[in-house]
Amino acid sequence: MIYECLIKRLNPLIEEEATIEINGVELTGFISICPYEIKVGKSYQVAIGFTILDELIIHEILEEKKEIERIGSGYDYYLSGLLHAGKIDAGLVFTDDDEYFADFLKLKDKPVEIKVDRISLEFISTK
Numbered sequence: 001m002i003y004e005c006l007i008k009r010l011n012p013l014i015e016e017e018a019t020i021e022i023n024g025v026e027l028t029g030f031i032s033i034c035p036y037e038i039k040v041g042k043s044y045q046v047a048i049g050f051t052i053l054d055e056l057i058i059h060e061i062l063e064e065k066k067e068i069e070r071i072g073s074g075y076d077y078y079l080s081g082l083l084h085a086g087k088i089d090a091g092l093v094f095t096d097d098d099e100y101f102a103d104f105l106k107l108k109d110k111p112v113e114i115k116v117d118r119i120s121l122e123f124i125s126t127k
Contacts, residue, residue, distance in 0.1 A: 001047065001048075001087075001092075001093040001095070002045050002046070002047050002124055003022045003023070003045070003046055003047070003048065003092065004022070004043055004044070004045060004046075005020040005021060005022045005043065005044060005045075005046045005121075006020060006021045006022075006041070006042075006043050007019075007020055007038055007039065007040050007041065007042055007043075007044065008020060008021055008026060008040070009028075009040060010038070010040055016030045016031045016032075017029075017030060017031075018030075018031055018038070018121060020046065020121065022046075022048075022092055023091075023092070025068055025091065025092060027048075027068060027070070027077070027119055028070070028075065028119070029048065029075075029118060029119030029120060029121045030051070030075070030118050030119070030120055030121065031120075031121045031122075031123065032049075032120045032121065032122050033122040033123060034121075034122075034123040035123065035125045036123070036125070038123065044123055044124075045123070045124040045126060046121050046122060046123050046124060047095065047121075047122045047124060048092060048093075048094055048095070048119060048120065048121060048122075049094055049095045049096070049097050049119070049120040049122065050077075050079070050094050050096075050114075050116035050117075050118070050119055050120060051116065051117050051118045051119075051120050052098070052100060052116060052117055053117040053118075054117070056100045056103075056114065057114065057115040058083075058100075058104055058107065058112055058113070058114040058115075059112065059113060060107055060110050060111065060112055061080065061111050061112060061113050062111075063111065064082070064111040065080050065081070065111065066080065066081040066082075066089060066090050066091035067079075067080040067081070067090060067091065068080075068090050068091060068092065071115075075117065075118040075119070076115060076116065076117055076118070077115075077116050077118075077119060078113055078114070078115055078116075079094060079113070079114050079116060080111070080112070080113045081111065081112070082109060082110070082111060082112075083101060083104065083107050083108055083109065083110060083111075083112045084108065084109065085101070085108060086099070086101065087101075088101075088112070088114065094116075094119075
């Protein structure tokens with residue numbers, strides 16, 4: 001899903017790091033694709049995904065909730081929401097580009113919580 005995001009911060013020390021806001025939700029992620037220069041205070045179209053560095057930690061939760069929770073001051077996040085084929089709806093829809101969810105078909109359309117190592121940001125070309 002493509003969202004309109006506001007650039008809140010760009011890290012001058014880590015070129016790929018950006019803090020964005022989408023629909024009132026602020027998150028910090030890593031830019032995977034950006035075909036143009038972005039600037040703080042400007043809005044751009046972006047698709048969001050996630051990166052798992054080791055193993056996917058996913059479990060069903062009893063309460064249906066949609067939440068994006070940063071873990072400490074690092075890049076890890078808990079995403080809570082409904083698991084669908086190829087995506088999780090945690091209030092914002094995160095695509096599963098690496099097909100991690102294919103191994104969890106029994107959790108499809110159920111409320112889950114997953115731990116991701118970082119959020120990926122793909123800025124969409126408007127040309």
